[in-house]
Amino acid sequence: SLLHRSAKFNNFEKMTSYAELKELIDEKQEHDIANITSDVQRLQDQSSWRDLPDDKLQQLSVENDKLKYRVNILKRALEREQKSSLTRETDPKIMTAITAELVTVFDIAIRTSYPDLSIDAAVQPSGQEKFGDYQCNNAMNISKALKEAGQKCSPREIAQNVVKSLPENELIEKVNIAGPGFINIFLKTSYVEGLLTDLLVKGVRPPVLVKKKVIIDYSSPNIAKEMHVGHLRSTIIGECFSRLMDFCGFDVLRLNHVGDWGTQFGMLTAHLEEKYPNFNEVAPAISDLQAFYKESKVRFDADEVFKKRAYECVVNLQNREPNVTKAWQLICEVSRKEFQIVYEKLNISKDLIERGESFYQDMMGDVVEILEKKGLVKLEEGRKLIFTKATDVPLTIVKSDGGFTYDTSDLAAIYHRLMIEKADWILYVVDAGQSLHFQTFFAAAQAAEWYDPAIKRVVHTGFGVVLGEDKKKFKTRSGATVRLIDLLDEGCKRALAKLKEKERDKVLTPEELTAAQEAVAFGCIKYADLSHNRINDYVFSFDKMLDDKGNTAVYLLYAYTRISSIARLANITREQIRSHTNTNPCKLEHEKEKKLAKYLLRFPDMVLRLLDDLLMHTLCDFLYELCTVFTEFYDVCYCVEKNRETGEIIKVDMNRLMLCEAVASVMETGFHILGIQPVSRM
DSSP states (O other): OHHHHHHHHHGGGGOOSHHHHHHIIIIIHHHHHHHHHHHHHHHHSGGGGGGSOHHHHHHHHHHHHHHHHHHHHHHHHHHHHHHHHTHHHHOTTOOOOHHHHHHHHHHHHHHHHOTTOOOOOOEEEOSSGGGOSEEEOOHHHHHHHHHHTTOOOOHHHHHHHHHHTOOOOSSEEEEEEETTTEEEEEEOHHHHHHHHHHHHHHOOOOOSOOOOEEEEEOOOOBTTSOOBGGGHHHHHHHHHHHHHHHHTTOEEEEEEOOBOOSHHHHHHHHHHHHHOTTTTTSOOOOSOHHHHHHHHHHHHHHOHHHHHHHHHHHHHHHTTOHHHHHHHHHHHHHHHHHHHHHHHHTTOOTTOEEOOGGGGGGGHHHHHHHHHHTTOEEEETTEEEEOOSSOSSOEEEEOTTSOOOHHHHHHHHHHIIIIISOOSEEEEOOOGGGHHHHHHHHHHHHHTTSOOTTTSEEEEOOOOOEEOTTSSBOBOTTSOBOBHHHHHHHHHHHHHHHHHHTTGGGTSOHHHHHHHHHHHHHHHHHHHHHTSOTTSOEEOOHHHHTOSSSSSHHHHHHHHHHHHHHHHHTTOOHHHHHHHHHHSOOOOOSHHHHHHHHHHTTHHHHHHHHHHHOOTHHHHHHHHHHHHHHHHHHHHSOSEEEOTTTOOEEEEOHHHHHHHHHHHHHHHHHHHHHTOOOOSOO
């Protein structure tokens, strides 16, 4: 009967254990939902009413509506729970994000306690050990929502209801309620041990993610000009983003939008043709392209005949005239070789593809036509303009002389990336000073219906400028822009001096010393940039970045070599540790062991946060704090005990060596994402 079936479904309210909820979804979901739907349809069928009194009819109608809604709530919550909790067992490429797991558990508890509210669980790591490992802080929000609905319930009472509704699970050892309704969560040691063993057996992996095609536009120097300190941040930050996306398994396309088009190339090709008339047969020895550029600029400014010739070369280049095109290609190739020297020192990926302004030239006419058909183009004093809601300043897509502009180039680029490359995300790693320009052409692309920001992620990941120690824009003593190659060479010089000051040259082989020098020099320059919030300016100081105390690359690199040396001093290899883990799962007994394990297992949650806000300094902070927590552990937990007189090894604690290996593995992954090369000996 309908009443019997209604009573049966009331058991949903009591099914709050993990196992029961999973069974409900796996075995009864389709059958039960079909029956509820059938019951509701029968109630809507007037022929079934005649056998039921009015009060029963009303009761069943309300009850079935509630149950139908409840099943849908449970279904959504449990799908999330299954996705997270079963991931570790079904996909060896995925690592469990503890916060996401806890969110799923508390989602079920909140929806069980308050099915009429649509509030997602808010779970975060605790700031202090006495408040547990994590906290759920929903009680105040739920109380406010209930009050708005005409119900009064204190946050503490709400927290108690949520705790009562928690399903049985493998994560939580205990919870307690603090203050007005904060739920403190303590993880089961067995759960932490399982995740730690999983990390050691399968390696450090990303959390569960929906795969994306990501295009990252970064570095972008100008052809025929040297890379300077202004290119440092875009190159370092963009490479870091790319490595993060690679780690997450995304389809990443790295693009170098170099400045390789415009009037200056008419000037350069005209100068090349006149200075090296046989350049087609014999490649000219242009060792200093910057000097070559200055020579051509002087002639362009002083010689009207040369200026006219330069403009003719621009037209010929646009028409792809063979000789001028060959001259242009030669100049571009000289620049590429110079750029590559910098990229190799900074360990920039060879997958960075050059797609400069010239790549989009042949598309510009078509893009203008597309925009005109959309009704977005206005004609004003012979120019074709696009006005957007982002700003009062329009985009100029065709000049009065019929030529295209940088605005046209950027619109053609975003069109190609969205409509041809089919990118899900596009990140433009360009200084914050150009934010208004990006807002404007993003708005134009949206108006043209090339993307919906609710579906596609197109962002300008701006950054501040590099300052000197005088807090002014970083320049040489003469006031000139600092060449990037000179900055990197100075870093190497200072890193070597620092290593010799520590007498590392007396214990390292020449090869090890060179590896340490480069790791310190380039790692410090990268880390000094990435450890600051990218939105802010930062002061460039070799003295600060080469300090071996505090949150610096030197400190982290030293910490890593120290951790790596612990097992080596006991003559135990990393392979032996991992092999031991296959048959001997990790066990955590000392409180400092547990604290260290719990902290390093936050790494997948850190990755999710990085993908969300693209602020890489949080990864630097995480690695620094991980080293701090490791030091606490190492100071009180002996991993290898030796006879102080003979140096003979008395005892090796393999559990603790496994923990050291896990920390080293997480640090290596963090270093890789940051683009820092660790060394085993320093």
